[in-house]
Amino acid sequence: MHPSSPRQASSAASSAAKVTPSALGLIGNTPLLALDRAYRGPGRILAKAEFMQPGGSVKDRAARAIILAAREDGRLAPGASVVEMTSGNMGAGLAVTCAALGHPLVVTMSSGNSPQRARMLEALGAEVVLVPQVDGAPGQVTGADVNAAADVARRIAAERGGFYVDQFHAPDGVRAHAETTGPEIWEQSSGRVDAWVAAVGTGATFLGVATALRARNPRVVCAAVEPEGCRPLAGLEVTRRRHLIQGTSYGSVPPHWIHGLMDLSIPVTDREVERWRRALATQEGLHVGYSAAANVAAAAALLLSGRLAADAIAVTVLCDTGLKY
Ligand SMILES: Cc1ncc(COP(=O)(O)O)c(C=O)c1O
Incomplete structure (x- = not known):
């Protein structure tokens, strides 16, 4: 039906304005989710629900x-x-x-x-x-x-x-996170971010978000997540190349890594990753992949370490769904 009156025309225009023209429009703008059931403090863990995107990942x-x-x-x-x-x-x-x-x-x-x-x-x-x-x-x-x-x-x-x-x-991968994920986190948390925690594959997620958050608050603590025994970002010799965190930690420093953006590297064991993966599923209703669980394990370890204030907020990413493992 064609709009015939000005009123019909304007309602057609406003419903068109609500239409997402393609799947590309489903990428980004993910919710920032509190993980208050699986992690009860000190502080709080907030996580970007990246598994909600059309390809199922960050x-x-x-x-x-x-x-x-x-x-x-x-x-x-x-x-x-x-x-x-x-x-x-x-x-x-x-x-x-x-x-x-x-x-x-x-x-x-x-x-x-x-x-x-x-x-x-x-x-x-x-x-x-x-x-x-x-x-x-x-x-x-x-x-x-x-x-x-x-x-x-x-x-x-x-x-x-x-x-x-x-x-x-590809520098555009880092740019994508500096221009979307980082600013989204800042806005969704109303600028209340004390720490940023993420596992590293290409490093695009970690570097892009760290760049955006540091530009807004240079005091945000930026922590990379590395499996025990495979910690080149921490400057340690790689003694164990095999680990559970698929998509990350390939045993060398990624090509466009910027050391100055990392305050610390947090080690996680396969056993911790398994435990957090189970906790996220059974206590939060979030069946996520291994890197997501590693990120939450590391965020919890950072908050429990005493390095941050007791009411600190650590932000991380739930990189992908657990359905494809
Ligand atoms: C499951 C999973 N988590 C984390 C990452 C790391 O993302 P980035 O390449 O942005 O460091 C990847 C990358 O492929 C991945 O597949």
Whole structure:
């Protein structure tokens, strides 16, 4: 029905203004959730519900930013293929973005990542190439495994003339978090952030949010989360490359890491991660992935350490859903 009176026309315009034009509009603006049941103090843990995004993880933000920037400056032509190595989440964010913008997507993934991830990517229309593990084990993906998958991605991009996303070297990933996640946290907490805590894969989430929060309050304590035995950010020798926190801590310092943005690195054990994952599910109703549980474990450890005030607020991210593990 066409609007025929001015009144009908204005109500059509206002309902159009409420319409989200594509799945890209579902990325970002996630709720900041209090975890008051699983963590009872001192202080409080608030967490960005990143699992609520269309690709199911924090990586949707970087995926959208990298693809939009590449289209904008001509590195990615309309309809051209996109190629990337992923542990699953970047692939899902890219699959959502590429479907909405009309780009074919090829992802390479270490076979050590959970099979559910490959199924999800295929369901979103991506071509998935599994790369055998070098020295990891199923569910425990190492830096060498990731490098092997990246080599295959680079080769496919060259063979097919596709745009290679290269998330570990893409500044737009960091920018996405500096321009969206960080300011959202500041606004949602009314500027009451004492600490920022996050596990590190490419480092985009940690660095982008730390940049945004420090610009608003230089005293915000920024803590990276690292598995016990695999703590290069803390400057320690890596003695244990295998751990549960998929998508993070590949045993080396990420290429665009900025040491000055990290006040401390907090160690977590696989056992703590399992315990917090269970607590978040049974006490909060949040079935999240391992890095989300590691982030909450570390935030609790920081608040319990006595380094912050007794009423301090530590903010972190629930990186992804537990459904794909
Ligand atoms: C489950 C999960 N958590 C955390 C991260 C880390 O995010 P970033 O690459 O922004 O450091 C990733 C990255 O892929 C991930 O897959």
